Amino acid sequence: MPSQGPFTAKVALQPEAARQKFQRAAIRIHGVDQSGASFEGRVFLNNPKATIDTPLTEENGYVGSFHVYGYGLWPDDIGKKQSGDAQEIRAPIEKRLFATEAVRRAAAKSPEIMVTIVPMYQRDPPAPAYEAMKLESVSIEIDPD
């Protein structure tokens, strides 16, 4: 769903995965729209109240950011027909943020982890592009030892 503000989702780890040791954990953000403005997605765990003003610290649940390099302006969007495989190029993408230690800490407390993504948009694009973060879902990928 489009989101002007933060996106929040609860991710349930398999209880056995949460208890086990794992060598790597990645937060996967699926179906991210890349056709609008560029933005940084700030990722917080177990802090659904995070905003653009939340300090980027471990205490606030900040685990890192992913970045979307948007197409920005597109002739189709402003009344000009773009030929070719344009729609295929700007299809939704997947982003992956490695966050092993943060997931390990959160999983030690509960197999249910709240993931919050706060978008920060780029400054002064050459033409107005819509600033609405669209993504389909979030998951956590665990690579066992």
Added chain:
Amino acid sequence: MANELTLRSSIESLEGNAGGFDALRDAYGKTQAITDNRGWTYWAGLHGFPQYKCWHHGRVGNGRTTLPYNLFLPWHRAYLLHWEHTARDQNAKMALPWWDWTSRGSQSSGIPKSFTVKTVNGKKNTLVSGPRPSIPGVPAGPTSRAPGRPVELPTVSQVKALFDLGNFVDFTDQLEDIHDQVHGWCGGDMGVVATSAFDPIFWSHHCMIDRIWYLWQLKNGLGNIPDDYKDRALAPFGMTVREVLDINRLGYEYAQGNSTVVTHG
């Protein structure tokens, strides 16, 4: 083409040499004045508006499913190579320099001065902006930037962490995110796919990305890429992924020891 390798250097090393940017400024100035397919707007327009040939992240193929490969690194290697050849046709001493955004200078001052000072010896500095054509809704004009704070650029530790990723898919995925970060940090035209390649700093940003891939290849193997990538075509360059894996076979190399990110250990 001559048989010798073209040597790409860092912007910071060139800033230490009097006249270090003369050939680059001359080549960029000449290409910016050319309006046919040897010119700036043609080559920049291959990446974004109006041709949109670039590869970023995934694409959707026939049947609307996401293609299981990402040609971001090989496509941009071929693109830079062809652009460098085109620019060298205007000045044979020109070579692409890389912008090391992890360097002490960039972390304190942002975009290098050689790409921001408006005039050099009384002439317009052709590295500050490039001509952007008229785009529906946006009049033609010189590109502009709106950079963030220098401390928000990617760091040495971020880049060094990439070399621990032995799997190409993991590596390209994470390097592309750093690439995305720098585009957004530059803001303005550089910040979006449609217009970024019209800005002269674009080529040096991508030269840094290509060099990081090269250093990763030195550690992890030139042929370290999934087999099903190797025969993929890199349109419109008439090359395959396999043909761009070894930069020396492409006729260029990267200077040693003049950048923050030098080793891969």
